[in-house]
Structures are given as structure tokens and as C-alpha cells.
Amino acid sequence: MPAIPALARCRRLLACLPFLFLAACASQAPLRGSGGLGVVIERADGQVQIVDHLARRSLASVAGLGDLSHASVVFSRDGRYAYVFGRDGGLSKVDLLQARVERRIVQAGNSIGGAISQDGRLVVAQNYEPGGIKAFDAETLELLADVPADYGDGQRSKVVGLADLSGNRFAYALFDAGEIRITDLSDPKQPRTQRFSAGKQPYDALVTPDGRYYIAGLFGEDGLALLDTWQPELGTRRILAGYGRGEAPLPVYKMPHLRGWAIAGGRAYLPAIGRHEVLVVDTASWQEVGRIPVKSQPVFVMARPDGRQIWVNFAFPDNGWLQVIDPLTQQVSATLQPGQAILHLEFSAKGEQVWVSARDDNAVLVFDTASQRLLQTLPARSPSGIFFTQRAFRMGF
Amino acid sequence: MPAIPALARCRRLLACLPFLFLAACASQAPLRGSGGLGVVIERADGQVQIVDHLARRSLASVAGLGDLSHASVVFSRDGRYAYVFGRDGGLSKVDLLQARVERRIVQAGNSIGGAISQDGRLVVAQNYEPGGIKAFDAETLELLADVPADYGDGQRSKVVGLADLSGNRFAYALFDAGEIRITDLSDPKQPRTQRFSAGKQPYDALVTPDGRYYIAGLFGEDGLALLDTWQPELGTRRILAGYGRGEAPLPVYKMPHLRGWAIAGGRAYLPAIGRHEVLVVDTASWQEVGRIPVKSQPVFVMARPDGRQIWVNFAFPDNGWLQVIDPLTQQVSATLQPGQAILHLEFSAKGEQVWVSARDDNAVLVFDTASQRLLQTLPARSPSGIFFTQRAFRMGF
Numbered sequence: 001m002p003a004i005p006a007l008a009r010c011r012r013l014l015a016c017l018p019f020l021f022l023a024a025c026a027s028q029a030p031l032r033g034s035g036g037l038g039v040v041i042e043r044a045d046g047q048v049q050i051v052d053h054l055a056r057r058s059l060a061s062v063a064g065l066g067d068l069s070h071a072s073v074v075f076s077r078d079g080r081y082a083y084v085f086g087r088d089g090g091l092s093k094v095d096l097l098q099a100r101v102e103r104r105i106v107q108a109g110n111s112i113g114g115a116i117s118q119d120g121r122l123v124v125a126q127n128y129e130p131g132g133i134k135a136f137d138a139e140t141l142e143l144l145a146d147v148p149a150d151y152g153d154g155q156r157s158k159v160v161g162l163a164d165l166s167g168n169r170f171a172y173a174l175f176d177a178g179e180i181r182i183t184d185l186s187d188p189k190q191p192r193t194q195r196f197s198a199g200k201q202p203y204d205a206l207v208t209p210d211g212r213y214y215i216a217g218l219f220g221e222d223g224l225a226l227l228d229t230w231q232p233e234l235g236t237r238r239i240l241a242g243y244g245r246g247e248a249p250l251p252v253y254k255m256p257h258l259r260g261w262a263i264a265g266g267r268a269y270l271p272a273i274g275r276h277e278v279l280v281v282d283t284a285s286w287q288e289v290g291r292i293p294v295k296s297q298p299v300f301v302m303a304r305p306d307g308r309q310i311w312v313n314f315a316f317p318d319n320g321w322l323q324v325i326d327p328l329t330q331q332v333s334a335t336l337q338p339g340q341a342i343l344h345l346e347f348s349a350k351g352e353q354v355w356v357s358a359r360d361d362n363a364v365l366v367f368d369t370a371s372q373r374l375l376q377t378l379p380a381r382s383p384s385g386i387f388f389t390q391r392a393f394r395m396g397f
Numbered sequence: 398m399p400a401i402p403a404l405a406r407c408r409r410l411l412a413c414l415p416f417l418f419l420a421a422c423a424s425q426a427p428l429r430g431s432g433g434l435g436v437v438i439e440r441a442d443g444q445v446q447i448v449d450h451l452a453r454r455s456l457a458s459v460a461g462l463g464d465l466s467h468a469s470v471v472f473s474r475d476g477r478y479a480y481v482f483g484r485d486g487g488l489s490k491v492d493l494l495q496a497r498v499e500r501r502i503v504q505a506g507n508s509i510g511g512a513i514s515q516d517g518r519l520v521v522a523q524n525y526e527p528g529g530i531k532a533f534d535a536e537t538l539e540l541l542a543d544v545p546a547d548y549g550d551g552q553r554s555k556v557v558g559l560a561d562l563s564g565n566r567f568a569y570a571l572f573d574a575g576e577i578r579i580t581d582l583s584d585p586k587q588p589r590t591q592r593f594s595a596g597k598q599p600y601d602a603l604v605t606p607d608g609r610y611y612i613a614g615l616f617g618e619d620g621l622a623l624l625d626t627w628q629p630e631l632g633t634r635r636i637l638a639g640y641g642r643g644e645a646p647l648p649v650y651k652m653p654h655l656r657g658w659a660i661a662g663g664r665a666y667l668p669a670i671g672r673h674e675v676l677v678v679d680t681a682s683w684q685e686v687g688r689i690p691v692k693s694q695p696v697f698v699m700a701r702p703d704g705r706q707i708w709v710n711f712a713f714p715d716n717g718w719l720q721v722i723d724p725l726t727q728q729v730s731a732t733l734q735p736g737q738a739i740l741h742l743e744f745s746a747k748g749e750q751v752w753v754s755a756r757d758d759n760a761v762l763v764f765d766t767a768s769q770r771l772l773q774t775l776p777a778r779s780p781s782g783i784f785f786t787q788r789a790f791r792m793g794f
Contacts, residue, residue, distance in 0.1 A: 031494045033431040033477030035789055054474055054517065077451055077746070079476065080430030097428045118747045120451065166703050166748065167767055210662060211703040230705065230725065265607060266663060266681055284663055284681060306563050306608040306792060308627065328627065349474070349790035350515045350608075351563065370564055390790045392432055393746035395703060 029098050034079030037096045038346065038388035040357065040364055041084075042381045043068045048084060049380055050096050053348060053355060053388055056366055056376050060099035066090035066106075071385055072113035075392035076138060077120035082387070083138075085114045085125055093141060096389070103141045107134055112160060117168045118395070122185055124162060124170055131156035133172060135188050144188035151177035161205025161216055161258065163396045165229050171214040173202035180205075180216055180227055180236060196236045198225040206258040208268075208283065211395040215239070217258055219273065226286055239286045243272060243279055253315035256299050260396035264307030265327055271298035271312075278312060280330065290330050295321050300344065304351040304369055309333075311354065311369075313342045322356070324372065334372050338365050346386035357383035426495050431476030434493045435743065435785035437754065437761055438481075439778045440465045445481060446777055447493050450745060450752060450785055453763055453773050457496035463487035463503075468782055469510035472789035473535060474517035479784070480535075482511045482522055490538060493786070500538045504531055509557060514565045515792070519582055521559060521567055528553035530569060532585050541585035548574035558602025558613055558655065560793045562626050568611040570599035577602075577613055577624055577633060593633045595622040603655040605665075605680065608792035612636070614655055616670065623683055636683045640669060640676055650712035653696050657793035661704030662724055668695035668709075675709060677727065687727050692718050697741065701748040701766055706730075708751060708766075710739045719753070721769065731769050735762050743783035754780035 036054035047063035065071075067088035074083050081102065082094045089108035092101055110129035116122065116138065124135045132148040149157040157174035165171055168186045173179065178200055184192040200220025207214050207229070214227045223241035228234055256271035263269075267289065268281040278301050280290040296318035302311050310325035319341050326333040339358030346355045353375070356365040359382050366376040391397035433451035444460035462468075464485035471480050478499065479491045486505035489498055507526035513519065513535065521532045529545040546554040554571035562568055565583040570576065575597055581589040597617025604611050604626070611624045620638035625631055653668035660666075664686065665678040675698050677687035693715035699708050707722035716738050723730040736755030743752045750772070753762040756779050763773040788794035 028425060029428060031426060031428065031477075033473065033475030033494070035431055035472075035474055035476030035786065075432075076430065077432055078430030079432030080428075097430070118749050120747075164747075166705060211705075212662065265609065308563060308607075308609075350517075350561075350792060352515050389432065393787045393790055395747060 032097065034096060034389055035349075036389075037079065038355075038386060039073055039082050039084070039094070039096070040380050040383050041068050041071045041073075041385040043071065043359075043384045044382040046086075048082070048094065049383075050094075050099055051364075051378070053353065053366075056378070058378060058380075062094050062099055062101060064101060064104075065092045065094075068384070070112060073385065073387040073391075074114060074116040074123065074397070075387070075389045076116075077392050079389040079392050082389075083114065083116065083123050085111055087111060089125075089127065091123070091125055091136065091141060105136075105141050107136070107143070112158075113162065115162045115164045115170060116392075117164055117170075117185065118166055119168060120392075122168060122188060124164075124185070126159040126162035126172055128158040131158050131174075131176070133159055133162065133170065133183065135185050135191075145185055145191050147183050147191050147193060149174050149177065149181070151179065160203060163205065163207040163214065165207065165211050165214075165395070169229070171205070171207060171227070171229060173198055173205050173216040175201055175203060175219075178202065178220075180214065180225060182229065182232060194232055196227055196232070198236060199223065199238065203255055204258045206260055206262055207396040208263050209260045209395060213283070215258070215268070217256070217270070217273070219255070224270070237286075239281060240270070240279055240288055243288065243291075244275055253297060253317075254299050254319075256297075256301070259302075260394065261302040264303035264310065267327070269301045269303060269310050269325070271301045273297075278310070278325065292325055292330055292332065294323050294325075294332060295335065302345055302347070303327075304354070305347055305349060306351045308351070309369060311345055313345065319343070336372060338367075338374070339363060343384045344386050346388055348388065349390040355386045355388075357386055359383055429494065431493060431786055432746075433786075434476065435752075435783065436470055436479050436481070436491070436493070437752075437777050437780050438465050438468045438470075438782040438784075440468065440756075440781045441779040443483075445479070445491065446780075447491075447496055448761075448775070450750065450763075453775070455775060455777075459491050459496055459498060461498060461501070462489045462491075465781070467509060470782065470784040470788075471511060471513040471520065471794070472784070472786045473513070474789050476786040476789050479786075480511065480513065480520050482508055484508060486522075486524065488520070488522055488533065488538060502533075502538050504533070504540070509555075510559065512559045512561045512567060513789075514561055514567075514582065515563055516565060517789075519565060519585065521561075521582070523556040523559035523569055525555040528555050528571075528573070530556055530559065530567065530580065532582050532588075542582055542588050544580050544588050544590060546571050546574065546578070548576065557600060560602065560604040560611065562604065562608050562611075562792070566626070568602070568604060568624070568626060570595055570602050570613040572598055572600060572616075575599065575617075577611065577622060579626065579629060591629055593624055593629070595633060596620065596635065600652050601655045603657055603659055604793040605660050606657045606792065610680070612655070612665070614653070614667070614670070616652070621667070634683075636678060637667070637676055637685055640685065640688075641672055650694060650714075651696050651716075653694075653698070656699075657791065658699040661700035661707065664724070666698045666700060666707050666722070668698045670694075675707070675722065689722055689727055689729065691720050691722075691729060692732065699742055699744070700724075701751070702744055702746060703748045705748070706766060708742055710742065716740070733769060735764075735771070736760060740781045741783050743785055745785065746787040752783045752785075754783055756780055
């Protein structure tokens with residue numbers, strides 16, 4: 001810091017003050033609203049890039065976040081802090097305004113992401129090892145609740161598909177136990193958990209954007225399990241039973257992801273496992289209303305926030321492609337080959353832009369969604385997930 | 398400023414520096430995320446209170462905003478700036494982080510609110526006098542487009558129900574001309590406007606949260622006009638024709654308001670004009686599916702963001718009451734009498750809190766929505782509208 005040698009030469013206190021004030025001033029980052037901020041996971045380096053997606057530029061990098069393979073992020077309600085969940089069980093609270101790690105803990109041996117409570121006070125991690133969920137104080141990262149995913153004869157299950165619900169409840173699925181559980185953390189000292197049968201090997205799940213319907217995809221059998229979290233006493237029901245998962249001998253190269261972005265205009269657009277199809281479900285009847293043939297095995301099927309387009313990326317070896325579905329025609333309206341290893345997409349809040357990570361090009365690509373025109377290319381080292389702060393305002397994100 | 402007398406005593410430059418640095422530091426507000434900020438309109442004083450709704454406290458007041466009767470607010474995409482539209486045609490850009498007016502213009506003689514474009518670059522005002530819309534640069538407030546609401550023989554209509562659509566388009570209704578118009582401002586120098594018949598005296602309107610369906614309420618006849626903005630070539634259609642507006646001899650004490658908050662769980666909850674009813678419409682068929690009797694003439698009918706509750710306030714003389722509708726039973730589940738002159742409500746992004754303005758109690762009341770328990774009372778001078786920054790991320794807000 002430039003003030004140091006000058007301070008060393010100081011003779012009179014008064015002469016030193018300028019440097020002290022200078023240091024104090026320098027420690028404050030520029031004022032900015034947090035609504036345009038986001039993070040890009042740079043997996044290979046265990047760091048994140050902080051971006052301003054309104055100005056379409058990188059602001060800073062923050063390192064020391066551990067193993068960020070399959071990392072995911074949730075945001076504090078004020079949009080200032082990103083909670084980064086690492087595969088190694090690391091949970092880091094990153095200050096986006098000061099571009100630094102505010103706090104970091106290692107909370108499990110093998111973790112697969114997390115969620116934040118309706119009131120923003122609880123950050124919850126879903127863990128493979130030891131199987132279960134843990135709730136932390138969003139301010140301090142102090143452990144507030146440890147809810148093991150016990151089942152059968154003292155076994156513990158991997159947890160997937162964690163989503164926040166109203167009333168500081170969380171829904172999640174137990175891969176090994178074939179269950180959906182809802183844990184009420186409104187009093188973190190006394191978690192209350194309800195259990196529901198789901199089917200064989202729920203591998204991921206989503207909650208509808210209104211926080212009502214929780215849907216778990218099944219790897220071990222056809223179909224998905226649906227739970228109305230407003231009326232959990234009704235139990236789960238099977239939807240899309242027999243859509244054909246496993247019927248085709250296609251190997252599954254990458255498990256698809258499910259999130260609230262699958263819901264648009266009264267329909268759910270769901271990736272079929274092992275098939276080159278997007279399944280379309282009516283969210284009033286929960287009946288299948290169509291299947292849309294796509295280029296390969298879908299991984300992310302994401303509706304633009306206004307639901308006017310559905311973007312799809314694919315598993316290896318077709319992970320250089322993107323397709324856009326028009327919900328009016330229920331057909332693919334555009335096919336793009338933007339780069340190598342397209343791992344993730346993130347839309348701006350009102351959907352005019354989409355940011356795309358092209359891992360093997362070491363680039364993040366920004367597209368205008370209406371024209372599918374490339375607006376900008378930003379350098380990034382092996383980028384995977386991209387997360388914008390508007391997620392702080394949505395359930396299930 | 399304390400530095401001044403000290404500076405006057407300065408002998409050597411070096412001795413003055415501390416005070417200069419001190420002044421520089423003091424000019425910067427504390428760092429904070431903008432996601433928890435909001436403004437409360439203090440109508441009688443022509444000022445707004447800046448609040449932190451996560452901490453549930455007032456941060457500052459900003460005065461000099463003119464006539465704020467029927468004032469409304471939109472936010473910049475980064476959540477830092479509030480654009481305050483005054484009834485007197487004033488448009489003020491308020492910096493929420495520094496609590497000051499960044500820019501202010503008077504753009505019309507009589508204005509009734511505004512909207513912000515999908516990309517956040519255009520702020521658009523809807524005016525009664527002169528009737529039309531005007532688009533301004535969100536950064537500088539420079540006038541970019543003036544689109545008069547001309548009709549008939551050189552007349553100009555009052556404009557109501559302005560809402561942002563995808564592609565930097567804006568939908569609005571012409572009270573006097575009985576039209577809905579969509580103006581494409583993707584090139585502000587060359588606005589392109591489409592015209593659609595609406596019916597007699599559209600008084601307000603909403604766009605569904607996905608930005609697709611634009612619905613104008615009619616004062617001059619029964620029913621509402623619906624336009625699919627994804628397929629405007631199909632034109633408008635009438636919904637809820639003959640729900641009874643005007644059939645009952647009830648005087649209309651206050652016009653109801655329409656916004657995207659009326660849509661929840663595949664249904665629209667619409668205030669009936671002059672009747673003690675909330676009308677329920679299926680958003681797939683746009684057919685009426687029910688009517689919910691309420692205490693008085695509804696003014697705001699607002700779904701909690703997750704759609705689990707619908708809150709209703711009422712026109713004079715029953716404007717001290719609130720009712721909560723349960724969308725599962727389609728019945729009133731709670732009736733509250735929280736204060737005097739309940740003018741407006743604003744929910745937190747995930748709906749666990751609602752802020753309520755009680756004008757004649759000079760108070761803002763904060764309720765826990767699940768229990769309807771009063772959490773806090775904040776002093777405010779004749780509060781009317783309450784607006785939180787998460788509106789920046791939603792279409793039609």
C-alpha cells in the first residue's frame with residue numbers, strides 16, 4: 001500500500017493523517033446498485049468472476065473458494081452477498097460490492113448446492129456426504145440446524161433438489177431413499193420434517209415459481225413425482241408415467257437439471273432423461289400435452305423469464321449446441337452452435353439478454369434473445385455456472 | 398462542515414490535507430445492497446422516505462418532488478435509482494444510496510405514472526395533459542420520444558394503464574378514445590404504434606407477469622378488453638362482459654387499480670367497479686370462474702408474490718379495512734381493521750411481509766402475511782404509495 005513508506009517517514013502525527021485518511025477512503029468500494037451484479041464460476045481455478053451484466057463487463061475475481069465443480073450460488077435478499085456452495089462442502093459468503101470472501105466454512109464432505117429461506121435469514125446446504133441438509137445463519141454462517149437424511153436401518157441418503165418454500169420450509173428429495181421431504185425451519189432449533197414417497201432415485205427437482213408444486217425427476221423409473229406443498233396431506237402423485245425413460249437404449253451422458261425456469265405460460269418444459277425430447281406438461285391438469293424433438297439429450301431447459309422462448313443445451317457429445325423453442329408453435333425456432341462445452345445459461349431479469357458459458361472456449365457469450373445475435377464475448381477461465389442477483393427475489397432459485 | 402474553521406487556521410498545505418480527505422470520505426454513503434430498499438410516498442410534503450424493508454427501518458427522506466398525489470415509482474435495473482412520477486408532470490430520478498435527487502424535470506402538465514423498458518434504458522411517462530406518452534433516457538432524463546395520443550378530429554386522449562412489454566414495447570390505453578395502443582420504442586427516434594379498439598373509457602390496465610396478456614378495465618361499460626401482445630394481429634376480445642358494472646346503483650368512490658399482482662395460480666383476481674366483489678377469471682380460458690363477496694368496493698386486489706393469499710383494500714368509507722382471500726377456498730380468510738385510510742400495500746419479494754400505508758394515522762404498518770400479525774409501525778407523514786426495488790425485475794411494474 002503506497003501509504004506505508006510515507007508513514008515510515010512521518011515525523012509529526014498531523015503529517016501522517018492524510019495517509020491514514022487515504023487508506024480509510026481507499027478501503028471503500030464505489031457505490032453501486034446490486035441489481036445488475038452476478039457471478040461466473042471459474043471452476044478450474046476455484047474462483048468466481050463478479051460481473052455487471054447491465055454494463056456487460058467483469059468487475060473483479062474472488063479466489064480461494066475450493067472445489068467448484070457443480071458449484072451453485074444463492075444470493076442475500078439485499079443482493080450484496082453471494083453464497084457459493086462448493087462440491088467439497090465449502091460454503092463461502094462473497095461480498096459482491098467489496099469483491100472479497102466475507103466468511104467461509106467447510107460444512108460437509110460432499111455437497112451439491114443449497115437454497116436460502118423465504119425471509120433470507122437461513123442458508124441451507126444439501127449434502128451427499130454426510131447425507132442431509134444443514135441450515136446456517138445467513139449473517140454469520142453459524143450452524144443452526146443439522147437434519148440428517150436418515151432412512152431404513154440407520155442409512156443416510158444423498159439429498160438433491162433442495163428448494164425454498166413459504167414459511168421458511170424447504171423441500172428436497174432423497175436419492176437413495178426414494179422420498180420427498182419437507183422440513184419446516186421456522187424454528188431452526190426444532191426442525192419439523194414431513195416425509196413422502198417419491199419413486200426410484202429422484203435425481204433433481206423443482207418448485208414452481210409460485211412455490212406451490214414440488215416436482216422430482218426420477219432416474220430409476222419413468223415419470224416424475226408431484227407434491228402440492230400447499231396441501232401436502234394429499235401426498236405425492238406420479239406425472240408423465242411411462243414417458244419412455246430407459247425404454248431407449250441411449251446411455252445418459254449427463255443428468256438434466258430441473259428448476260423453476262421450466263415453467264412458462266401454464267406449461268412445464270421438462271428434459272427427458274436419455275431421450276432427444278423436451279416433455280411438455282399442462283400445469284393445471286399435470287397431463288402431458290406434447291413432446292418436442294430436440295438435437296440431443298437436453299441438460300438445461302430454461303424459459304426466458306417472460307416465457308416467450310425456451311432455451312435448451314445438451315449433453316456431450318452435442319454440448320456445443322443450443323436450441324430455442326417457440327412456445328406458440330411448440331417447435332424449435334432456432335439452432336445455434338455458439339462454442340465448445342456450453343454448460344450453463346442465465347437470463348437477465350426481464351429476459352432481453354442471455355449469458356452462456358462456453359467452458360472449452362474460456363469465454364462467456366452474451367446473446368440478444370430476440371435476435372439470437374451475439375452481443376459480446378467475455379474472457380473467463382473454464383466458466384460453468386452463471387448466476388445473477390435477481391435470483392434473490394425468486395422462490396426455488 | 399467541521400473542516401472549514403480548521404482549514405481557515407491552516408498554515409501549511411500538509412496540515413490541511415486531513416480535512417480535505419475527511420470531506421472526501423464523508424461524501425460517500427455506506428455500501429449497501431439495493432435489493433432491500435424501497436420508497437414511501439409522503440404525499441402531503443412532496444417527499445419520499447427511503448426505507449430498508451429487510452431491517453424494517455427508515456433510512457432518509459428526500460424532498461422537493463412536487464405534487465405527489467397519485468404518484469408512482471419505477472426503479473432502475475441496478476436498483477439504485479427510483480424514478481418518481483408526480484401528478485404535476487414532474488419526473489424525479491432519486492439516488493437511493495445517496496438519498497438525493499439526481500435529476501428532475503417537469504415533462505407534462507398532468508401525469509399519471511410511468512414505466513421502464515425491458516432493457517432499462519427508457520423511462521416512459523403516461524400523461525393526461527397533454528395526452529400521450531413520452532420516453533426519456535433513463536440515465537439523463539433527456540426526452541427521446543414524444544408520442545401524442547391523437548384520435549378523432551385532432552383530439553388528444555388521457556393515457557392510462559401504461560405497461561412495459563418485451564422488445565422495448567409499451568402497451569397503454571386511451572381513456573377518451575376507447576383504444577389500446579402498443580408503441581414499439583426499440584428505436585426511440587422512430588416510434589411505431591399499433592392501435593386496437595378497447596371499449597368505452599378504459600380506466601386502468603395490467604399486463605400479466607409474463608408480459609403476454611394486456612387487460613384494460615372499462616369504466617364506461619361492463620367487462621374488460623384483453624389483448625394477446627404476442628399475437629396482437631388477433632386483436633382485442635371482451636372478457637367478463639356483463640359482470641354488472643353500473644347495474645347496481647352504487648356510486649364509485651374510488652377507481653380500482655390493476656397491475657400484474659392480480660394474477661395468481663392461473664387465475665386473475667379483479668376488482669369489480671362499484672360492486673362489493675372480486676371477480677375471478679381463469680387465465681387459460683379467460684372465462685369467469687367465480688366472484689368473491691368482500692366488505693366494500695375493492696381498490697387494490699393484490700396477490701402475495703407466491704399467490705398463496707390475495708389482499709384487498711377498499712374505497713371510502715370502508716378504507717380502514719383489509720381482507721385476505723384464500724385462493725384454495727376462494728373465500729375471505731381474514732378481515733383486518735389496521736388503521737385509517739389504508740391507501741396502498743407492498744409485499745416483500747418472497748411475500749413473507751406486507752407493508753401497508755395508513756395515511757390518516759401517519760404510519761406505515763408492517764405485517765407478517767402468514768399470521769397477519771403486526772410486526773412494526775413506522776412513522777410517515779400521510780403515506781400513500783409504497784414501492785420496493787424488486788419491481789425493477791418484473792414486467793408490468
